[in-house]
Amino acid sequence: MGRNRATLADVARKAGLSKTAASMVLNGREGTRLSAEAHQRVFAAAEELGYRPNLAARSLRTRKTATIAFVSDIVATTRFAGDLIRGALDAARERDHVLLITETQGDATFEQYAIEAVLDRQVDGVIYAAMATRRLAVPAAILGGPVVLLNATSPDGLPSVVPDDEGAGRSVAAALLELGHRDAIALIGRNRLKEDDPEVSLAARARLRGIRQTLDEAQVSLLAECFCTEWLPEHGYAAMRGLLGKPKRPSAIICMNDRLAFGAYQALGEAGLSVPEDISVISFDDDPIAAWLRPSLATTALPHEQMGRRAVELLLDESAAESSLVAMPLRRRRSLAPPAG
Amino acid sequence: MGRNRATLADVARKAGLSKTAASMVLNGREGTRLSAEAHQRVFAAAEELGYRPNLAARSLRTRKTATIAFVSDIVATTRFAGDLIRGALDAARERDHVLLITETQGDATFEQYAIEAVLDRQVDGVIYAAMATRRLAVPAAILGGPVVLLNATSPDGLPSVVPDDEGAGRSVAAALLELGHRDAIALIGRNRLKEDDPEVSLAARARLRGIRQTLDEAQVSLLAECFCTEWLPEHGYAAMRGLLGKPKRPSAIICMNDRLAFGAYQALGEAGLSVPEDISVISFDDDPIAAWLRPSLATTALPHEQMGRRAVELLLDESAAESSLVAMPLRRRRSLAPPAG
DNA sequence: AGTGGTCGCTAAACTGATTTAGCAGAGCAT
DNA sequence: ATGCTCTGCTAAATCAGTTTAGCGACCACT
Secondary structure (H helix, E strand, C coil): CCCCCCCHHHHHHHHCCCHHHHHHHHCCCCCCCCCHHHHHHHHHHHHHHCCCCCHHHHHHHHCCCCEEEEEECCCCCCCHHHHHHHHHHHHHHHCCCEEEEEECCCCHHHHHHHHHHHHHCCCCEEEEEEEEEEECCCCHHHHHCCEEEEEEECCCCCCEEEECHHHHHHHHHHHHHHHCCCCCEEEEEECHHHHHCCCCCCHHHHHHHHHHHHHHHCCCCCCEEEECCCCCHHHHHHHHHHHHCCCCCCCEEEECCHHHHHHHHHHHHHCCCCCCCCCEEEEEECCHHHHHCCCCCEEEECCHHHHHHHHHHHHHCCCCCCCEEECCCEECCCCCCCCCC | CCCCCCCHHHHHHHHCCCHHHHHHHHCCCCCCCCCHHHHHHHHHHHHHHCCCCCHHHHHHHHCCCCEEEEEECCCCCCCHHHHHHHHHHHHHHHCCCEEEEEECCCCHHHHHHHHHHHHHCCCCEEEEEEEEEEECCCCHHHHHCCEEEEEEECCCCCCEEEECHHHHHHHHHHHHHHCCCCCCEEEEEECHHHHHCCCCCCHHHHHHHHHHHHHHHCCCCCCEEEECCCCCHHHHHHHHHHHHCCCCCCCEEEECCHHHHHHHHHHHHHCCCCCCCCCEEEEEECCHHHHHCCCCCEEEECCHHHHHHHHHHHHHCCCCCCCEEECCCEECCCCCCCCCC
């Protein structure tokens, strides 16, 4: 891989100058008194030889690698990881950096290994990412350098990038109120564990808070709240069936995520009810299936790609703010309508 | 990030030996005649100082970085990328390597940049991955070192890892024949572009070949074949509606992927037909939605994680074979039943 | 007593960049 | 003529490892 590359010494020789001169010219150093002609010669030589600096040699001296570590708990199990990574990748490229990716799988041994691996490679900074928005403890070892938390917060008050779930909760509730839904709104996806343990999820509580706040302001209270042990389609299905078994049928359903909503759609379909004519449905995440459902599902998007970008910005740009709350835009789709009757 | 780390010189000093001795002991070099006691002292000193080698310095000399580049066309748009990466990540960790990830977005400028970025960092090898199984041309620049194609093949005959789509086609057809379906099997998802241009897809043609081969052997021919411009739910939906409008209703449907099948389910639901009582459905990919559908969808799994692993093995393990075709296991689920009547 | 071999270890070169310290020559003032 | 500053450039040190070449002590053998 890349043997016989021209070295700085080759460039200097070809230009008839010293390595020092070549190095300074190529690095665009200010304040050197090298002649315009010397600049020309160095650039020409570098061009001609196709010179590319050996980054190992450079970072040995400078302790900079133009490399960022992206350490996450779980890469694969969620589709969202891809977007997070892609955003970070883009922003890193714009800043001439590259991403070193490792995964801890939530395992202490792997985490230890991952941290050592990236520190050994002298990365310029670490993005510590969680796949579900949550609070976590950052290993002390990486606190020696710049760290940004992505989709997570920590007790240490490190800079972090998280989605505005509370705002999303407000948007969702407001969208229903706007259409005239009031006393027949039901919620699917309450979950004690997610709501009470910030190390499991910060999203559940924030979404709920946003929903409650907006409904309270309109003096509306929920018709029903269904608890689900997980946020998967089967749980949404079961919850929806439960709701349909009750005397008062809801006019609108808020699901805590799109997968629950998918399950709810299935139950509604079986019961012969139509979305949105009989019941409106709105949700969170903007999983691809939201757009695939019939009718398409209104939801609030987790802007993962933008979050990934933001993390790199916080890490590398001096000017960037300390932390950031990324808005979750509402996607108005076919699953919303005014209440029937 | 990792300043004041102990150096090899520190370890040597503490052990009362030379850097040479320390280096040799720590690298477990055979054939050195260093005493057992010297070994002890070096290990003790390294342990005590928490010594970790500076990889930049090491790779400057050895031209090895224990880093693999994972260059892919598109990371984000498909969920599968995560699994591919995760498999590679795991296998890399087991071999004490780390993954440098870049994305070309199918853009020549970005590709150029990505290639340079990884070559500058002297990666030990490159995994060149495509998100849809296809044929592609590998940039000449990376041919200087080990390269493995992942989910792709190239005219250069480089080692590659691809799923056995033809085998999957056979499994799918065989599963239906086994249940007694014969003259009323329809296919959804024919697509000239995907079938004819290997730079777009290798999967479509291979799947089709597998299906045809198995049906031919049983002297069965397809009842109908629907063409779709894309393999998305809406196209599956439209195709299924088209089929239901014809005089002879199919007893089983083969969809070229799970998203098409999802669309087909929607059309069947609207038409008041049940899967699998009225119509069996089987498909390809094992997208997470396959398990979420009601009834759960039988499909053949793209073993992305295993493919990621395999690519690293081909790249780093001497013993590994040249190329590999990874089996796509059949997932038998609820969407299959014998033909009605 | 001289020679050769093994043992246990080390000095120094080397990788390819950056950076510090400083040199030679020109121009100018005293 | 001497000292001073400025210009344009370079030698050498440095980063932290790996690797080559070889040194001195000791033993055995003739």
